[in-house]
Amino acid sequence: MSPTITFEATDEEKETLKAYCEQEGRTQTDILRSYIRSLKRKxxxxxT
Structure with missing residues (x-):
């Protein structure tokens, strides 16, 4: 099992993530992993 990352988010940020996941039909984990991978490319x- 991979290590877990925990962070605090505002209610608004959580709702934004939830809405985006519903729109895209993807899980929160999938969206966050995808974003982290995009940081590596940046x-x-x-x-650097």
Whole structure:
């Protein structure tokens, strides 16, 4: 099992994530993993 990441979010942020997941038909985990992967690509794009 992968390590768990826990963080605090406002009610508004949680609702935004929930609405986006429903719109896209994807889980919160899938959306957050996808976003983290996109950060890795951005780091590479900056040359670091």
């Amino acid at each position: 780091i590479r794009a900056d040359g």
